[in-house]
Amino acid sequence: EGGKCVAINKExxxxxxxxxxxxxxxxxxxxxxxxxxQLNLYGFTKIQQHSQRSASLPEFLAEEAAASAHSQILYYYNPNFNREYPHRLEECKRR
Structure with a gap:
């Protein structure tokens, strides 16, 4: 997401x-x-990663296998979290 969200491999x-x-x-x-x-208390919200699926069965099955490998990756977004603007982290305050 270009440094605009946090991706966490859960395990x-x-x-x-x-x-x-x-x-x-x-x-x-x-x-x-x-x-x-704690992430939620600091204004981070969980976002879903959506990807387009192929119409053909072999491609679909390959994409499903890849998606299941990434199912343990959680994505969180906060408008003040951005790699390009590290000074904005000061705005990430507990609610």
Missing amino acids: LFKEEVLGRGGPPRVFAMQSMKSFLR
């Missing part, structure tokens, strides 16, 4: 970020549910 994030033991911990919480709640 990898739980294992490598939230599951990290001892210092340095990145976040105080260890639960994915708590982390997603």
